[in-house]
Amino acid sequence: MAGLKTEQAAAGGLTTTRAPFIDQAQAEGRLYIHQPYELYSAGNHDAWQRLFTRMEDRWRRYANPRFLQGIESLCLDPKRVPRLEDVNRFLSPLTGFKAKPVSGYVPSFLFFDCLRNREFPTTITIRDGATLDYLPEPDIFHDIAGHVPMHTDRAFAEALVRFGDCAHTAAEIAAGIKDEQEKIRRVTGIFKAMARFFWFTIEFGLMRGDDGLKVYGSGLLSSYGEIAHSIDSPLVQRYPMQLEWVVNQYFEIDHYQPLLFVVDSFDHIFELVGELERWMREGKLDNVAAGEPAVSEPDLRSFLEASRQMG
Numbered sequence: 001m002a003g004l005k006t007e008q009a010a011a012g013g014l015t016t017t018r019a020p021f022i023d024q025a026q027a028e029g030r031l032y033i034h035q036p037y038e039l040y041s042a043g044n045h046d047a048w049q050r051l052f053t054r055m056e057d058r059w060r061r062y063a064n065p066r067f068l069q070g071i072e073s074l075c076l077d078p079k080r081v082p083r084l085e086d087v088n089r090f091l092s093p094l095t096g097f098k099a100k101p102v103s104g105y106v107p108s109f110l111f112f113d114c115l116r117n118r119e120f121p122t123t124i125t126i127r128d129g130a131t132l133d134y135l136p137e138p139d140i141f142h143d144i145a146g147h148v149p150m151h152t153d154r155a156f157a158e159a160l161v162r163f164g165d166c167a168h169t170a171a172e173i174a175a176g177i178k179d180e181q182e183k184i185r186r187v188t189g190i191f192k193a194m195a196r197f198f199w200f201t202i203e204f205g206l207m208r209g210d211d212g213l214k215v216y217g218s219g220l221l222s223s224y225g226e227i228a229h230s231i232d233s234p235l236v237q238r239y240p241m242q243l244e245w246v247v248n249q250y251f252e253i254d255h256y257q258p259l260l261f262v263v264d265s266f267d268h269i270f271e272l273v274g275e276l277e278r279w280m281r282e283g284k285l286d287n288v289a290a291g292e293p294a295v296s297e298p299d300l301r302s303f304l305e306a307s308r309q310m311g
């Protein structure tokens, strides 16, 4: 019987839409988990191979050179879903970053706090092979092939750590506000600003370089269709990065982005994170424009709990 159970679990594999292992971790309230590598099915490895192989030409054409170097440095196997331990063996000596397996959505303060500790919460499931293109939630291909290669770059990694620091600054600010409604109002503004900054840089950022416009945002780097669309399509407006615009700009996650922002370098992003933090302290992020993203209950609670621990 034990053999049969193992077989059933393996048949379920670690697919986004069907992963008994993840269901169980969530039911038990375990967010940080291990990667049960033996559970990946042949179909899971096949999905990885197809996703990875079809991206290779597109990465060479559209991706930032530091991303291409990152892919090399991590020695990802195009044929098999990566083992996070193997990824970390190559990644950690470069920037101290590690991919950390999680069972699902990480409330935003905890997510940013992980970055501050050089840990990247990483989804271990992979999308179903029948739906390679569209996936609203992250999977291991987005997280490991889209995000983690960028974490091999020192300047980029430092910008992420500073971004994690900003979440602490936000919690500190909240800790100093006695009135609960006022605290929630300001945390909500700051959260929106941070999420929008993350979206238009880390997820969907473009960079101007010697060889033209290149992609460094992970949402683009893990999307076969959108990576080309972001650079080639006349339907996309591409503007030089402007912090005051980005923090007030809503975004929608269910279609190709019509508006993207261009930075000059990873040092540029690092400086912008510093400016974001200054603006936060000056109260300039308390009243950002309404609209997406919505602040979920777990996101808000994660900031408020952190502020209580500081207060």
Ligand SMILES: [Fe+2]
Pocket: 138, 142, 147, 203, 218, 219
């Ligand atoms: Fe992402």
